[in-house]
Amino acid sequence: MAEFILVAGAWLGSWAWDDVARELRAAGHGAHPLTLSGLADKQGVPAGQQTHVRDVVDEVERLGLRDVVLVGHSYAGIPVGQAAERIGDRLRRVVFVDAVVPVADESFASMWWQGQTAFEARLAEDDGFWVPDAADFDGQGLDSEQLARIAGGTTPHPGATLTEPAVLEGSLGELPATYVKCLLDGAEPMDDVAELLKSEHWRLVEMDTGHWPMFSQPRELARVLHASARA
Template sequence: MSAHSSSASPPFVLLHGGRHGGWCWKHVAAALRQKGLVVHAPTLTGLGERSHLLNPGIGLDVHVQDLVATFEFEDIQDAVLVAHSYGGIVASGAMERIADRVRRIVFLDAHLPRTGESHCDMVGPARAAEHIAMAERGGEGWYIPPSDASWYGVTDPDDAAWVNSRTTAQPLKTYQDPVGNTDRAWTHLGMFIECVPSSLQPHILERARKRHAEDPAFPYRLLHATHDAMVTAPEAVTELLLEAMNP
């Protein structure tokens, strides 16, 4: 089935960001399912409920393969692929292999890398150095410990407790590995949702803003919510994702 299929009810694939897992989409997934939509919320290797698999050898290529395998083994076609934060790098790399199965790719306050860029490149040298320091301090030099929910803009006590009980460590290697070819991510039907205020540095968002300015098929939306908008503003996120169903 073509990525440009006119099917009114595409499946959704919701990809989490760094140190999160499929669990973070709980409220958004439930809202989409209540509308009769099929939703997949995979968790990347070594994170979330798969944290028992954490090891130094997990790199970006493993996470890209995780997403590709989800599409292949679940036989997903004509999907709306939604990527949050670090998940944007994973999704961009995977698009070289799954673009024909994707109706639209949505970047929710997510990284939109060019070919060969890493997460460290995207966040800049100062933040990349912080990640290395975090790994040295509390991650045996190779993994980044969880950050408090407040880093993601989650301040409600109940939500913060929920997030803090589920975020897990992530291999530093996944942040340092360069992504492969991302040409198909940059030319595919897409949407960028910027959360305001965002945890992402302004220079990262400039890439998406530039694409929006040059590509009429790439809408840019502002969402007045914090970085973990799927937790803090699930209704608003769901509304935008329903908009993305119809290119």
């Protein structure tokens, strides 16, 4: 059995994984949802991107885990991908759930469709935070109860984590990885992900749901994660 570190994307905390973690534990795995600094129950904690990388690495080391599967959803793919390099032989696999993957010297903002300058301007309008917008969750296979749950739990995301560049020591293509593509959020992976999927170490899994499968299809996502640990 594996030890899963579960990291949700922007605006979310460990609570987002409650349903998935329950399924993983029922299957005999360890499941350790993690809130990144500055979010949810850790609001007010200063955070840059490398803070979030350390959050992940420190959790693995604090718990003394081995056979670790790091799971990064959406934005969290950036710190999780960097952390996967840094935990050495503790890593069994890294799973990117409809995620942005880290690119050396690039930030989340620089890879955003409107670019770093536009993103920084948006952050400045909200005191340095990325504020969730209900429209972002439309058309993603979420019912009214799931939307209400998300709306009740989201918190503004600290902007420095989104504008600071990633630091990579090697090629992500050398890591054992699974990429989960949620088809309601686009039929094809982003170009940088498509390139990584050419590696013999990477696998692609598709889910017929939207960008937040931990809410829309938690049981199915848990099955994907279980299978990834055996890949």
